[in-house]
Amino acid sequence: MHKEGERLIPINIVDEMKSSYIDYSMSVIVSRALPDVRDGLKPVHRRVLYGMYGLGVFSNRKYLKSARIVGDVLGKYHPHGDTSVYDAMVRMAQPWSLRYPQVDGQGNFGSMDGDPPAAMRYTEARLQKISDEILADLDKDTVDFQNNFDDSLTEPTVMPTKIPNLLVNGTSGIAVGMATNMAPHNLTESINAIVAYIDNREITIDELMKHIIAPDFPTGGIIYGYDGVRDAFHTGRGRIVLRAKVNFEEIGNRNAIIVTEIPYQVNKAEMIARTAELVKDEKIPGIYEIRDESDRNGLRIVYELKNDAIPNVVLNMLYKYSSIQTSFSVNNIALVKGRPEQLNLKDLIHHFVDHRHEVIVRRTEYELKKAKERAHILEGFMKVIGTQDDLDKAIAIIRHSANPAEAKTGLINEFDLSDIQAQSILDLRLARLTGMELDKIRAEYEEIMNLIKDLEDILANEDRRFEIIKNELIEIREKYGDERRSEIDYSGGEMSIEDLIPDEKVVLTISHAGYIKRTSLSEYKVQSRGGVGNRAATTRDEDFLEYIVAATNHQYMLFFTEKGKCFWLRVFEIPEGSKTSKGRAVQNLINIAPDDKIKAYIRTNDLKDVDYVKQMNVVMITKNGTIKKTSLEAYSRPRTNGVNAIEIRDNDQLLGARLTNGSSEIMIATKNGKCIRFPEEKARAVGRGSIGVRGISLDEGDEVIGMIVVDDVQNETVLVVSEHGYGKRTAVEDYRITNRGGKGVITLNITEKTGNLIAIQMVTDDDGLMIINKSGVAIRMGMDEMRVMGRNTQGVKVINLKKNDSIAAIAKVEMDKDVEEIEEEAEMENLEITDGEVTIETEVTPTDDAGVPEDETAAADDGEEDNDSE
Structure with missing residues (x-):
């Protein structure tokens, strides 16, 4: 039964549900879950900031109880639960939630472990310095205000922010039928992109991406692959893979x-x-x-x-x-003029710049209005107190008036003033009537007129307005810009990684204990022969650098272990380290057996180039003098667990491997100073599983220390170095060609002073040499400093060694033309005093070649093949 006078309106329940649900969903979309494209804020965040602005808790004031702030926001602007306001404020203060936090919290504001914050009665808060920029010029009529929920107050519909907040902090929200998930970005990069857009409105998204490279998350991490980033910037949707x-x-x-x-x-x-x-x-x-x-x-x-x-x-x-690997699905949906839209990178920048432009126009109009009002008052002052007579007249009018209203009317009639001007005269303090004050009023008037002219010029000139936007952004960048936290690993996606990694020169170093790293060649500087070197690497106790090779990032490295296995890595996959860092254990990069050790490396060009791999060969040498040649093609299909390169017999190990082109010559040197030279065709190519053939015959107690490959007999020279720092360059032709398997000829006169031979290298005048001592000192020198001398000599002192030190390894590096400016410094270091003596070059008198019967070298020239396994 319904009461008398009541009207019942029958309504179709389907229509009622439809309209109610649409109203509800629109309310959620527009005033809860989605941010405004201009200031990047949802209503609750905007109200928290405005509430704190109203309470005056700026970054330079003292903290205020969170409960006080929440109560204010709740009572004035946000008629929802207190937890919704407090939770929003807490998130605005968490450095792991926002890339640039907006609230400065004191107390327990939660943790990355998901711990809840302390209750709002315990915590305190104030605005962060960066939030002052979001609220800047709010009092200059720059944005529209609307009534609050009960029409008792007004609140801003948007903030006049100088910070591109939507870009730098991102946001996420679930509305009805749509959601948003926007990634945070680096402020410096974002402002660079916006400035580039202001300079050229036709800029493409790809050009913008040169400035704003990728999202930048507050917790850092690594963005794995770039395809998702590109999709997100181009379309507003994309899946970004994140790794710890x-x-x-x-x-x-x-x-x-x-x-x-x-x-x-x-x-x-x-x-x-x-x-x-x-x-x-x-x-x-x-x-x-x-x-x-x-x-x-x-x-x-x-x-x-x-x-x-x-x-x-x-x-x-x-x-x-x-x-430790997750994905972030970007979905850039924000409110544009109150309607949700999906936005790409350029749209986001365009809407922000438009908003800033409107703020600048409105701010200038406000300042112009205020300036004109002030100028109007100053004009009144100058009419009334411009001369002594006028001043006396005005004072007389005021004194003889019965009340202020009569005085005002008298002034208006006498001096032709407006109501406002007359009131300002009446409000003047007597001190302002002195002559000195009059000068001040005139100066202020002049200043105001200049300001009005300038403000009118800004309003008339769009280019000037955009220049102001740009300068204010650059100022923000200088104040708050920082380094990006998230790294980008381009190799993660489908994208060709070579395009993104510069093919620069690097030095790869491998230590005795198997630590590897790549370092930019520019980190090493040139010194002259005889210098003492500078510290190259901090290695672990009793470890020292054993191998050094110059390469470029796009090349490939083949690793050969002493047990005869071969592994494969791109140069850029080897972790980067500074000159002084230890590097990464090779075991962590390739699946090498725990009791195996890398003994040789080969730097090759593209292994996918069929002609190249068929033309080139790998020649290997073992400690006991076995040599083996295999086509490079056999190593062009790498496997995770490596491939077998050579079968190694008991008490033997692989010592070195080199690349040859089919017509090279091979030279093998031993510890006792012997060396053999023969053409590579003397060792025919065999399969990967073979043992190989005899390369050099060894005396009792002798062993092979290295092998070189000669391609240009005329220009290349042989460099040998002994463990106590003696070395020399000899022409290749000084070593006669023999059959493989012979005993070889003397290459360096081995004495107690020189120590055993430790290295043999192929060098020209254009090459550089890197020498590493067991103590970790490195020296880099040009080969043009070492003259070519006879074969059977002790050579010259290549590096000055301190007591008990000896050479660990030498390697050939290309001399870098860009380091000439360091040479002077290097020459200074050449005279450095070591162990109380001045370092000087020393040359040892060569002994007579005839002192050694060369005939013994030919003993096995017919080439023993007793371990030929073919």
Whole structure:
């Protein structure tokens, strides 16, 4: 029964549900879940900032209780639950949630482990310095205001922000029928892109991407692959794969994977707990223990591995199953003029610049209005107190008036003033009527007129307005810009990585204990012969650098182990390290057996080039003098666990491997100073599984120390170096061609002073030489400083060694033309005093060639083939 006078309106329930649901969804879309494209804020965040602005808790004021701020926002602008306001404010203060936090919180504001913040009665907050820029000029009529929920106050519909907040902080929100998920970006990069857009409105997205390279997440990490980034910038949608920042360490006698940065929005505690479960269920084998060693200095999660685990394999399992690899699905949806739109990078920049332009126009109009009002008042002052007579007249009018209204009317009639001018005269303090003050009023008037002229020029000139936007942005960049935190690993996607990695010259170093790194060649500087060198690498106790090779990033490296296996890496895949860093254990890069060691490396060009691999050969030498030649094609299809390169017999090991072109000559040197030279065709090409043939016959106690390949007999020379720092260059022709398998001829007179022969290299005048001592000192010198001398001599002192030091390795490097300016400094270092003596060049008098019967060298010239396995 309904009461008398009531009207019942029958409504179709389907229509009612439709309209109610549409109203609700529009409300969620427009005033809850989606940010405005201009200031990047949702209503709750805008209200928190405006509430704090109203309370005056700026970055230079003292903190205010969070409950006080929340209460103010709740009571004045945001009629929802207090938790919604407090949670929004807490997130605005978390440095791992926002790339550039807007609230400066004091107290417990939660953690990356998902711990809740303390209750709002315990915490305090104020605005961050950067938020002052979001609120800048709010009082200059730059934005529209609207009534609050009960029409008792007004609030801004958008902030006049100088910060491209939507770009730099991103946002996420779930509306009805749509969602948004926008990535944060680096402020410096974003402003560079916006400035480039202002300079050229026709700029393409690809050109913008030269400035704003990729998203930049507050928690750092690595963006793995670039395709998703490109999609997101071009279309507003894209899937970006994020990886934790990982490195390997040795803890005690175990290998460990150390995570120092985790992907954005990953809960650290949950991630560790989930990984522990996977380890327990044996989904991820090889992990011995997981520890969270994070502290106030930074994040550090330790995955300690079992002794038999291969770090790279475990790491790949972690990427696959745990959240140290996640993805961030970009979906750029924001409100443009109150309607949700999907936006690409250029759209975002365009809307922000438009907003800034409108703010500048409105601010200038406001300042112009204020300036004109002030000028109007100053004109009144000058009419009334311009001369002594006028002033006396005005004072007389005021004195003889019965009340202020009469005085005002009198002034208006006498001096032809407006109401405002007359009131300002009446409000003047007597002190302003002195002569000095009058001068000040005239100066202020002049200043105001200049300002009005300038402001009118800004309003008339669009180019000037855009120049102002640009300058203000550059100022913001100088103030708040920082380095990017997220690295980009371009190799992760389908994209060709070579396009993104410059093909620059690098030096690869491998230490005796198997640590490898690549260093830009420019880090090494040139010194003259006889210099003492500068510190090259910090290695572990009793470790020293054993191999050095010059390469470029796009080349390939083949690694040959002493057990006869071959592994394969691109040069850019070898981790970069500074000149003084230790590098990474090779075991972590390739799956080499624990008891094996890399003994040779070959730098090759593109292994996918069929003609190249068919034309080139790999020649290998073992310690006992066995030589083997195989076509490079046999090594052009790498396998993760390596391929067999040569069968190694007992008490032998692979010593070196070199690339030949089919018509090269081979020279093999031994510890006792012997050397043999023969054409490479004397060793015919065999398959990968063969043993090889005799290359040189050895005396008792002698062993092979190296092999070189000669391609240009006229210009190339043979360099040999002994362990105590003696060396010399000899013409190749000084060594006669013999058959393989002979004993060879003397190459350096070995004495106690010279020490055993340790290295043989093929050099020309254009080459440089890198010498590394066992103490870790490196010296780089030009070969043009060493003259070519006879074969059977002791040579010259190549490097001055301190007591008990000896040479560990030498390598040929190309001399870099860009380092000439360092040569003067190098010459200064040449005179450095070592062990109380001035370093000078020393040359040893050559002994007579005839002193050694050369005939003994021909003893086996007919070439023994007793270990020829073919």
